[in-house]
Amino acid sequence: MSSNDIKDDQGNTAELSLIALGQKLQAMAQTGLTFTKDRYDIERYTELRDIAAQFMAQQFSADKLHFAEEFIKQQGYATPKVDTRAVVLREGKILMVKEADDKLWSLPGGWADVGDRPSDAVCREVVEETGLVVRVERLLGVWDRNLHGHPPYPWHVYKLIFFCKELGGTLQLSEDSLDIDFFDPQKLPPLSLTRIVPIEIESSLDIIKNNKETWFD
Known part of the structure; x- marks a missing residue:
């Protein structure tokens, strides 16, 4: 099963929802910013975090700034x-x-x-x-x-x-x-x-x- 697959209540394999993909984007950016020391990687992960905020705002029909502020608060290795x-x-x-x-x-x-x-x-x-x-x-x-x-x-x-x-x-x-x-x-x-x-x-x-x-x- 690929990293983008999940199983539903019947055990059937299904692609991750758009919300779950947004969660993964945010987690990748948060974890990357936690461990990287390279200034170019910091720029890339910061941009990825911004993309995740924009993506989630579109899914929830909400203000991107709200998600951007919430994502910035999250630090350390991302876990559920x-x-x-x-x-x-x-x-x-x-x-x-x-x-x-x-x-x-x-x-x-x-x-x-x-x-x-x-x-x-x-x-x-x-x-x-x-x-x-x-x-x-x-x-x-x-x-x-x-x-x-x-x-x-x-x-x-x-x-x-x-x-x-x-x-x-x-x-x-x-x-x-x-x-x-x-x-x-x-x-x-x-x-x-x-x-x-x-x-x-x-x-x-x-x-x-x-x-x-x-x-x-």
């Missing part, structure tokens, strides 16, 4: 970002959070911070977003955000989904959440697809119910 999400069950229902920015629902979670263990990151996000104290029971899946129907996004993201056991606390809203509730998995509310998609929830619940192996891309 890490998003952690929690599956918390109560009497067969799944915990969901209504996000303030798009007014749609997601599993509680968010970005892992530098210095966090992944299990600590997801537990912190749950208590911050919902008020519930949880403990990680197991890792359910490692998902490549590019492959499963999420809306386009400038950054390449790995999503870590954990099964978490409720230990205590009480449900309470945060600045980032408009509502919190437990839902029947067969009657989920409208999902914040930039954060979670149905296949990720369905597969996670199937893994828990049938004690299957961890999913990974």
Whole structure:
């Protein structure tokens, strides 16, 4: 399989999307600028970064300056970002959070911070977003955000989904959440697809119910 190939949910090979190609351009420029000492290579990688910003702006119908500024902030060897999400069950229902920015629902979670263990990151996000104290029971899946129907996004993201056991606390809203509730998995509310998609929830619940192996891309 070539470097420009990926596999979809059915395991079929497909060409990288234009967004994924833009992500690769940005990553190549960032990594090149991190390691090169040659002034001509610095000029080339800086130009490549500018091309990546222009390319992404076209894909998102947005201002090139926005992407240029975001790309300049990124330094060091380019790697995917890490998003952690929690599956918390109560009497067969799944915990969901209504996000303030798009007014749609997601599993509680968010970005892992530098210095966090992944299990600590997801537990912190749950208590911050919902008020519930949880403990990680197991890792359910490692998902490549590019492959499963999420809306386009400038950054390449790995999503870590954990099964978490409720230990205590009480449900309470945060600045980032408009509502919190437990839902029947067969009657989920409208999902914040930039954060979670149905296949990720369905597969996670199937893994828990049938004690299957961890999913990974």
